[in-house]
Amino acid sequence: MESTGVFKQFASALEKQCGDRIGQGLTVALSGGVDSVVLLHLCQQFSQLHSGIQLEAIYVNHGLSDNADMWQQFCTELCAQLNISFQAVGVSIEAKTRTSLEAQARDARYAALDRHAMASSTLVLGQHADDQVETFFIRLKRGSGLQGLGAMRASTQLNSGRYCVRPLIDLERKDIEAFAQTFGLSHIEDESNKSDEFDRNFLRNQVIPLLTSRFKGFIPSVLRSISLLQAQQSLIDEIAMSDLAVCRRDKNISVVDLAALSELRQSNVVRLWLGNKGVNMPSQKQLGQILNQTLNAKEDAQVNVQLQAGSIKCYNGLMYWVVNSEVTLAEILCTELTSDVELADGRILTLFVGKGVRRPLADEQVTIRFGQLNEKIKPIGKPGRNTVKHWLKEAKVPSWERPSIPMIYYNDALVAVVGFFVNADYKASSGVFWQVQDAE
Structure with a gap:
């Protein structure tokens, strides 16, 4: 794809994903890698064509690499050359059981970007088509359902209400790298990307190149499938929202109304209800326990299905989400x-x-x-x-x-x-x- 085609596709995606919010400013998540460097240049070109759009960049330093400070300095100098407002934010990663280092770093990164970005600005992220395909295969390996296999959405919203957009999500890595080469854009290389110890790197370095060499148009084909999966999930979400409106009683769920739905719709209502509360999705086994205990329990039974951050309880015909708390309420x-x-x-x-x-x-x-x-x-x-x-x-x-x-x-x-x-x-x-x- 020619460089002009890259910009046109980027600009069209950015406008569609941001809508009216685009005038409230753009915050680029800058890592120094080729994806984010190209993203930064594209955003600057876009902002110059649309005067009045405020642009900034943020580098999140996890300290996980010996080169992290050097990458930070690269980003600092790059933004100074482009006259783009820049800040570097340091975060520390606390080890957690049953959570990958990659997931912890991602969560810390999003939290830092959200906390330090301009008020009401939209976070602009550099994930591209190859990242999308990798995510699809990682979710497939985990046995994810429809929502998980839908991979990354082009536009998402954080719990704070801030929006994140991915205007490169339909652009392949080869087109992004060609754009950087055409304009002589320097960038850094993360040495950890070469290690196949991580699942994503193994897919990136070994599996997907083999598939793309064997099957012509492999990445666009996977993207079409992901788009179809997302459309199907959107339809399911519409049905679930309608069902939830019927079942909801203030912040809770009516067990009688939930029982009147089919089993599949019951599951979707509970998932949507918990998702709206920012709760990590329960496993299929946990979801089965929730529905079995709440729908089949006797009136005076003590229903208590424990999840990671809280528990599902029932009282007086209503299902409650109760957050775990160790706070002591003293006089x-x-x-x-x-x-x-x-x-x-x-x-x-x-x-x-x-x-x-x-x-x-x-x-x-x-x-x-x-x-x-x-x-x-x-x-x-x-x-x-x-x-x-x-x-x-x-x-x-x-x-x-x-x-x-x-x-x-x-x-x-x-x-x-x-x-x-x-x-x-x-x-x-x-x-x-x-x-x-x-x-x-």
Whole structure:
């Protein structure tokens, strides 16, 4: 492909993937390799043709190679020559069990790019067609399903809401390297790319060259298959979103409505629901356990399917996602009534003026306590006194949520269980009340 064809294909892909967001700036993920160097030059050419588009580059230094600092210096000098705003960001990789070094480095890289990029800018990544084919084969080796075999999407969104685009995703490596050679673009070579110890390198260096030499047009053919897989997954996602809308109850899932769906649609609803919460997809075995336990459990059964970051629980006909937490919610002394109090788990307790409880007297000390479920209280509109546990059970609050509910005390008198009820003996039409805002 000629250099003009490379730019036209890149520009068309970038405009399609970014849409109206393109005017909010572009942040190029720069590694110094040929892919990212060509990407940087293409983005600069594009920005010059579309004045007003702010361009920057970020190099993430993992420190995994002895040459990392040298690559950083190369990127620094390159951006200085091109007069492109540049920053280098250092990250440390903490070893994790059952997670590859490549995956850890990738996650740390995306997090650093997201954290340091311009506000609202779009991350522009240099993955190309050969990378896409490699990803397809890696997923195939793992036994991935339709979504996994769809490999990388041209446009994705991080949990923060920032968009990532891959405008080179349909360009082959040979065309990118030819572009760099035509314009004499210098770049660095990562020595680890030559090691077949890594699965991706083995595919890149041994397997895919053999296939491309044997089968004409092999990479474009695989790309067409990936495109078809992505289209099929998009259709499934549409159906799943429709089913989820029927099954959803606030943040939870109605077990009765889920049971009314076919088994395949049940699985898709649970995957979509968990995916929307940023949860790593459960294995097929785990998904089977979730559906079996939640749909076949007796009414009083304790459903608890543990996943990596939390667990699936059921209560009162609803399926809940409960995040693992080791935070201890200790008593908080409030020397004065303040509008916001940050709790140990990151939630914010906010004070409002209005119908609630009277303000504390001069000799009454205000404290926020947790887990005092055997404390007795007479809520407004309830007959008699009973334990907090009794009233929360009556309100159908799951047992695992009850210990984390803030309870407001004046001295040793419980005056309010935040978000649920106030002590009738302390009620006031022109008083104060509290609400809890979840941690972001």
